Amino acid sequence: MAIIEVDGLRKAYAGRPAVDGVTFRVEDGEIFGVLGTNGAGKTTTVECVEGLRVPDAGTVRVGGLDPVRDHDEVTRLLGVQLQESGIQAKLTVREALELYAACYPHPADWRNLAERLGLAERLGTRFGKLSGGQKQRLFVALALIGGPRVVVLDELTTGLDPRARRDTWQLIEEVRDSGVTVLLVTHFMEEAQRLCDRVAVMDGGRIAALDTPDGLVGGCAGATVISFTPSRPLGERELADLPEAASVARERDRLVIRGTDATVNAVLSLLARRHITAGQLRVTDGTLDDAFLDLTATGA
Numbered sequence: 001m002a003i004i005e006v007d008g009l010r011k012a013y014a015g016r017p018a019v020d021g022v023t024f025r026v027e028d029g030e031i032f033g034v035l036g037t038n039g040a041g042k043t044t045t046v047e048c049v050e051g052l053r054v055p056d057a058g059t060v061r062v063g064g065l066d067p068v069r070d071h072d073e074v075t076r077l078l079g080v081q082l083q084e085s086g087i088q089a090k091l092t093v094r095e096a097l098e099l100y101a102a103c104y105p106h107p108a109d110w111r112n113l114a115e116r117l118g119l120a121e122r123l124g125t126r127f128g129k130l131s132g133g134q135k136q137r138l139f140v141a142l143a144l145i146g147g148p149r150v151v152v153l154d155e156l157t158t159g160l161d162p163r164a165r166r167d168t169w170q171l172i173e174e175v176r177d178s179g180v181t182v183l184l185v186t187h188f189m190e191e192a193q194r195l196c197d198r199v200a201v202m203d204g205g206r207i208a209a210l211d212t213p214d215g216l217v218g219g220c221a222g223a224t225v226i227s228f229t230p231s232r233p234l235g236e237r238e239l240a241d242l243p244e245a246a247s248v249a250r251e252r253d254r255l256v257i258r259g260t261d262a263t264v265n266a267v268l269s270l271l272a273r274r275h276i277t278a279g280q281l282r283v284t285d286g287t288l289d290d291a292f293l294d295l296t297a298t299g300a
Helices: 042-050 071-077 093-101 110-116 132-144 162-177 189-195 213-219 236-240 261-274 288-298
Strands: 002-013 016-027 031-035 057-062 078-081 150-154 181-186 198-203 206-211 224-230 247-251 254-259 278-285
Touching: 002 042, 002 181, 016 031, 016 042, 016 057, 016 181, 016 198, 016 206, 031 042, 031 162, 031 189, 042 057, 042 078, 042 150, 042 181, 071 078, 078 132, 093 110, 093 132, 110 132, 132 150, 132 162, 162 181, 162 189, 181 189, 189 213, 189 288, 198 213, 198 288, 206 213, 206 288, 213 288, 224 261, 236 247, 236 254, 236 261, 254 261, 261 278
Parallel strands: 031 181, 031 198, 078 150, 150 181
Antiparallel strands: 002 016, 002 057, 198 206, 224 254, 224 278, 247 254
């Protein structure tokens, strides 16, 4: 059952489209990713979902409600961590949690949230003294304190070191496991591939593709990568002429071929016919990076 429904969403600034006919559904209980580069229209789209922007055309519904017309009701369903967040540096973690809890008629137990999110030992610490990862945990706690059905996390891990980023990923999974739907906005491909049940890839204000991460990777031209060092000279043209090969490149003495699972068999058959040994042969699956570059390069 869809908790968020977006149909034909359009939004322009000074006559220039930022979002141009976007349509998608977010199912109850999933982590749904909105993926794209800066300027792709991700933040404008979610700001329309949050009721912070008024669409020029199309419809947005959250739990069947219009985020603009029914803003008060929608704010009870949505918890939001904005792309740029901050609170007064001298506020302690405890004071911030108590302050936000006072804004809701039936808030979640902030002490329980602090315990779940690893902040129990930082309640007396001022916001300005928290590490980047601790600040992000606090922002998630503040987004959850109203007991929302959906939490929107916009560029949550930007600026975090690798360890803090992976700790935050685990936190997002725990939020979903608690029964909260997550709308995750990111430009980190690894993050989307690790966390999301489905991903909408945005490019130029439109959705270039919408599928599971595995589905997006499997559908791209370079879903499988074969690399090896040939035992004797082998022309790149011979490999490029294989119908299954999407691209061929030479990296020093190694050949790198992108394609599909069928490409592996085609390459190995060619090598066998030419009596060439494939030294240090490696076959790897493509990544969401590959799918993203493929989709945005073709303008799909």
